[in-house]
Amino acid sequence: MADPRFFAVAGPFTAEEISRRTGATLAGAGKEKLVLRDVAPLETAEPDQLSFLDNRKYAEVFRQTRAGACFVHPDLAREAPKGVALLLTPEPYRAYALAAQAFYPEPPPVPGVAPSAVVDATVDLGEGCRIEANAVIGDHAKLGRRCLVCANAVIGSGVVLGDDVRVGASASISHSLIGNRVRIYPGVRLGQDGFGFAPDPKGFVKVPQLGRVVVHDDVEIGANSTVDRGAGPDTVIGAGTMIDNLVQIGHNVQIGRQCVLVSQTGISGSTKLGDFVMIGGQGGLIGHLNIGTGAKIGAQAGVMRDVPAGETVLGSPAFPVREFHRQVAALRRLAKQSND
Amino acid sequence: MADPRFFAVAGPFTAEEISRRTGATLAGAGKEKLVLRDVAPLETAEPDQLSFLDNRKYAEVFRQTRAGACFVHPDLAREAPKGVALLLTPEPYRAYALAAQAFYPEPPPVPGVAPSAVVDATVDLGEGCRIEANAVIGDHAKLGRRCLVCANAVIGSGVVLGDDVRVGASASISHSLIGNRVRIYPGVRLGQDGFGFAPDPKGFVKVPQLGRVVVHDDVEIGANSTVDRGAGPDTVIGAGTMIDNLVQIGHNVQIGRQCVLVSQTGISGSTKLGDFVMIGGQGGLIGHLNIGTGAKIGAQAGVMRDVPAGETVLGSPAFPVREFHRQVAALRRLAKQSND
């Protein structure tokens, strides 16, 4: 089970209850009343625990699991060891996520303002907010209900947070309007000046950065990521978008809904992403591009041109996936010939 | 206009006054007394607002702007819609920067030390400094005049800041000497140990890092960037250099004047950059290199060798720009042939 120093387990739940909560179909009969006390990885799960198989790579581990119940795709059900209760679903990972949320519900913040927190008298704090030790909130900021501002975080003047926003330890936010249920992880930097200056023989001339960062509902921004505010227009992150750690978002960037940006991705100024765009780790996009809805950009890709909706690009410079694979294959053959 | 929760607008200014302040030439007659109340992007600018066209890509937007006045290169002036007052200049972005500074002058810090700040009794604070809530300044640090140390920032023992330095929220500085008008953005880490250790069968042996970070005047260091102090020599950043977010500067690196390092660039230990070097986003340089004055290193380039002054290199491993483009083109042709 999860380390009780850090996590409190709820439940138990019957297999039937788990089926009901997740939409997975309980296979075979007689398992409805099976009592499940926890979730666990396949390798370590016990007979009163619930696990999942989501990656064919782990089928061998699945065959030997001692888990009492397991979410699995119907196509892989035949690999199951005897006795395990199968919870069939086309989306085992999603079902596991919902079950794990049932076993480990996130506790709401315990309301209160730590004595060492510095909250300006003009701040509008919604009910149920928790402001931890040494956090600082500037004048005229406005927080919705049940916000959690962790230790040593800094919320600047005039910043607006919606309801149920969580701001991690030592994060800082300025010049930003944040929606509901947004999670800002520790060390995130939101709303500072973009990288804007004009060349001049006597030294660069700083361009005032007069926009904001606008973050829509249900966004997550990973640890130590940086999002600069707009130079004139705003920098915008669409609802439900997931941003990993150490990601850089330049000024005026517009990101659509439910995009996924894996860690260490960088997006240069004024580039626009449609909805459902995915960018692999360390992907890089130059500025002023348009990336269409549902486009996929590979890890370490270097995108220098617009990408049409639905297209997958790889490589640096990035090419459409088929062309990239042809290039890699052609070069391998060429290198082999040269060596023969 | 810029969100008044975050920005206060100055002015208004006449077109003539803007011409005088920026050096741009007001075209045509009768526009001298035009009253301008704000700057704005071309798309949203109103008849009493000032905009600029700097990128040919936005010429179509320019043709339809309702802006009262606009900075534009003489070559693009004929694209202007009727009625807009043209401010002609070979450097419209620079002129816009100066105008925007006039409309949105940066307010000087309001002097004072927050009650929750922890400033050692031996600190030498120049007049006009502002030390915000929960900032910490160690013994014998020395700050020039009008420095701004934002909330939760940490300035270590003995650190020296010049005049008009701004240290962002939650940044930390140790073992460093900082010039005048330097901007350290939120979350920057300046002066920690470099990555120095010697191999040993029993575990790595740590090499004491005995140098400093020396930052010259007018440098900017972007959010969450890291600059390690020297191992023996200093790590040095030359005057006027602009460093974006999430950039890594290793120990003993020497950077010249007015260089530009775009976000997520990494420079390994002991590499030296001349003046006016530009590095695109996610560029990487191994250690102990010499990069000549005015060299340009492309985004995601991987530089393994010295780069002569004025040369442009691209790719990983990096090659001179022409050779890189020939390689990309040759590989595309080869892949196409293989496929035919």
Add this chain to the structure above:
Amino acid sequence: MADPRFFAVAGPFTAEEISRRTGATLAGAGKEKLVLRDVAPLETAEPDQLSFLDNRKYAEVFRQTRAGACFVHPDLAREAPKGVALLLTPEPYRAYALAAQAFYPEPPPVPGVAPSAVVDATVDLGEGCRIEANAVIGDHAKLGRRCLVCANAVIGSGVVLGDDVRVGASASISHSLIGNRVRIYPGVRLGQDGFGFAPDPKGFVKVPQLGRVVVHDDVEIGANSTVDRGAGPDTVIGAGTMIDNLVQIGHNVQIGRQCVLVSQTGISGSTKLGDFVMIGGQGGLIGHLNIGTGAKIGAQAGVMRDVPAGETVLGSPAFPVREFHRQVAALRRLAKQSND
């Protein structure tokens, strides 16, 4: 000598004493009593100072050094200028490290808890700990002896630190068990949620992250690096591993002993590294890989497949080193031919 504002020098030591402490052989006679007062780089070392030559690239500087004594590999000893006392060793950098530690011993933390630190009443603080200004330590955390928690750092509920751990300014740690003599640099983020969510037409479903970060003895984690806790299993960093700045370690990653991860490296979830693995700057590994003991992964390499023990891979996508070099050479020839 090192700037006395930041460093206090110990000593002096005789050449004989240095030889004894480092295992280097003092060449020639009559130098045993030579008094050495400091370490210094070759370029600036004075006759009472000790230096080292570790990189053939600096042989010319060595020939002109005024250093009183110098660690050098026997093969390069003949390049020495007259009069310098040679300390011969196959590992000059390691010997220099030990000597520099003698001249600049790291002072133990001065015990005490700053009045502005917020340490929960249930925290178990070992003897000799130093908790600096505005640091925050949550309930039931447990710190070993002589730990140093720098200004504005945050240690979360239940976190365990071993003896002699140093946590840098503004770092944050949650859900983690940390061994002895571990150094967490400023701005590190340890133990936050991994990047885990399941797709769903109505928005991503968050997967509770129920594991921990386990850091073994003698590990260093560089400034602003991020290590996510496990999703179910733990994220594990083996003893003696050195992690540079701005490195990303995903959930469930397991890293062996004495690995070296250069700055801006990213390792995706569930990938496993054996012992003594080295990854160059900006290297990237996708998830669920196995990297064998002693494997070397080049700077900017993009690793998409398992790497056998002892193999070196380069490029993106990564290939074994010989194949990579053949590819680079073949492409150069092809581009040259196309141009002729």
